[in-house]
Amino acid sequence: MNDVISTDVAIVGAGPVGLFSVFELGLLDMKCHLIDILSKPGGQCAELYPEKPIYDIPGYPIISGQDLVDNLMKQIHPFGPTFHLGEMVEQVESLGTADRPLFRVGTDAGTTVESKVLIVAAGGGSFQPKKPPIPGLEAYENASVFYSVRKMEHFRGRRVVIVGGGDSALDWALNLHPIASRITLIHRRDAFRAAPHSVNAMRALVADGQMDFVLGQVTAVKGEARQLTALVLRKESGETIDLPCDDMLPFFGLTMKLGPIADWGLNLHENLIPTDTEKFETSTPGIFAVGDINTYPGKLKLILCGFHEAALAAQRAHHYVFPDKKLVFQYTTSSTNLQRKLGVS
Amino acid sequence: MSGPRRTALFRPPGACFKKAPLGSEAGGFPGAIGRSGDALGAMTKVTFMDAKGEARTVDAQVGSTVMETALRNSIPGIEAECGGACACATCHVYVAEDWTEKVGKPSQMEEDMLDFAFEVRPNSRLSCQIKVSEELDGLVVTTPARQG
Numbered sequence: 001m002n003d004v005i006s007t008d009v010a011i012v013g014a015g016p017v018g019l020f021s022v023f024e025l026g027l028l029d030m031k032c033h034l035i036d037i038l039s040k041p042g043g044q045c046a047e048l049y050p051e052k053p054i055y056d057i058p059g060y061p062i063i064s065g066q067d068l069v070d071n072l073m074k075q076i077h078p079f080g081p082t083f084h085l086g087e088m089v090e091q092v093e094s095l096g097t098a099d100r101p102l103f104r105v106g107t108d109a110g111t112t113v114e115s116k117v118l119i120v121a122a123g124g125g126s127f128q129p130k131k132p133p134i135p136g137l138e139a140y141e142n143a144s145v146f147y148s149v150r151k152m153e154h155f156r157g158r159r160v161v162i163v164g165g166g167d168s169a170l171d172w173a174l175n176l177h178p179i180a181s182r183i184t185l186i187h188r189r190d191a192f193r194a195a196p197h198s199v200n201a202m203r204a205l206v207a208d209g210q211m212d213f214v215l216g217q218v219t220a221v222k223g224e225a226r227q228l229t230a231l232v233l234r235k236e237s238g239e240t241i242d243l244p245c246d247d248m249l250p251f252f253g254l255t256m257k258l259g260p261i262a263d264w265g266l267n268l269h270e271n272l273i274p275t276d277t278e279k280f281e282t283s284t285p286g287i288f289a290v291g292d293i294n295t296y297p298g299k300l301k302l303i304l305c306g307f308h309e310a311a312l313a314a315q316r317a318h319h320y321v322f323p324d325k326k327l328v329f330q331y332t333t334s335s336t337n338l339q340r341k342l343g344v345s
Numbered sequence: 346m347s348g349p350r351r352t353a354l355f356r357p358p359g360a361c362f363k364k365a366p367l368g369s370e371a372g373g374f375p376g377a378i379g380r381s382g383d384a385l386g387a388m389t390k391v392t393f394m395d396a397k398g399e400a401r402t403v404d405a406q407v408g409s410t411v412m413e414t415a416l417r418n419s420i421p422g423i424e425a426e427c428g429g430a431c432a433c434a435t436c437h438v439y440v441a442e443d444w445t446e447k448v449g450k451p452s453q454m455e456e457d458m459l460d461f462a463f464e465v466r467p468n469s470r471l472s473c474q475i476k477v478s479e480e481l482d483g484l485v486v487t488t489p490a491r492q493g
Contacts (some may be wrong), residue, residue: 052430130461133463133491164460189460217463252461252462252463253460
């Protein structure tokens with residue numbers, strides 16, 4: 001059992017709006033812990049379109065998703081937020097009262113954070129692996145079919161089929177090669193998105209007879225008692241073959257699912273969290289929802305709207321974190337107090 | 346994760362047709378989802394067949410994309426999770442045989458993104474990358490059983 005981390009605000013989601021929340025909360029002296037299922041901050045900006053230009057961030061005629069994230073990271077640096085990356089919040093427990101809220105947030109990695117305020121900035125939900133629409137595949141999941149590698153030892157001496165053409169597929173084909181008895185890589189075409197050096201390394205192993213590469217798509221699986229025995233493969237020629245194997249690792253990228261948020265006792269409307277429009281608070285006092293995950297009359301899923309929501313939520317959060325302190329509104333341009341917090345005065 | 350409200354997700358409008366040389370004047374605002382320039386207002390027809398064979402024919406604005414057309418008309422089977430950024434492969438369609446030549450082949454980036462789709466066939470395209478035009482009036486596409 002890990003120790004409980006105590007903080008002012010826990011933020012679920014480290015996308016642009018979660019990151020900017022740290023800034024607005026930080027100006028008001030609140031400390032934050034952020035939790036995100038991805039292994040890096042930035043949410044959709046970093047995962048879905050890091051290189052693609054965004055045209056509607058105020059003050060930036062054009063900025064790439066990754067540059068926006070990098071700038072936000074720089075902007076919140078003075079406030080020293082703590083990141084818990086690669087973790088998904090599973091449970092949220094309410095321990096306090098409506099006047100003095102207190103939440104206990106538990107992740108799938110065993111981290112427990114207790115905070116006075118919870119901000120849900122979860123965007124479209126959590127990124128989870130895409131599952132191939134192969135009938136009956138679920139029955140084999142986590143026994144013989146895996147969407148990520150947690151224990152490499154599991155694959156020792158086994159015939160492993162890896163499906164996909166990106167970095168995950170190629171990296172695991174190469175990393176598991178010394179461990180598995182045989183690696184077969186299946187991809188729909190003879191071109192790869194993965195880093196060229198990984199592709200070259202894979203091709204060298206295939207040329208040397210140490211690894212198999214098959215052009216085709218998996219259409220069905222065979223096995224019993226959660227254990228695969230073979231995959232049915234449609235080759236490029238249209239011919240269908242059985243490929244004997246023990247494990248399959250499909251790598252088809254990520255998709256967004258609402259995930260455990262549905263179980264946190266919040267009111268939901270079409271997988272979104274309704275909030276008010278003065279403070280973006282949810283049906284539970286002390287829990288706020290900002291960015292793409294919330295809904296209210298006139299809501300637009302724009303990053304800039306999320307920034308606005310974060311600023312207003314922070315004002316109300318201050319009331320819960322410092323119930324006895326009066327909040328005086330200040331500008332960063334003129335307040336030496338704020339400038340000291342930002343490390344610029 | 347579908348429904349008419351998804352239109353609100355058009356975040357980086359048209360941010361995807363070509364990789365823009367960031368910050369370069371010449372790169373400017375590449376291939377935006379045709380809100381300007383094209384004959385605005387001109388309408389054509391697009392037919393979406395679902396995996397069960399049911400057809401829905403809808404009006405499509407010249408210059409918009411087939412994906413946008415699907416969302417505006419609440420066509421089931423098009424999720425468009427990324428909002429048209431060519432970044433998710435959840436707007437995968439099969440172009441009807443007699444239209445494949447006119448619609449053309451996917452770009453390199455779209456080909457890469459199709460790796461994230463399932464049951465990819467030679468006539469697979471991402472509908473966010475097909476621009477509605479007068480030449481494509483009457484276009485027929487089929488949505489897959491699942492976007493993944």
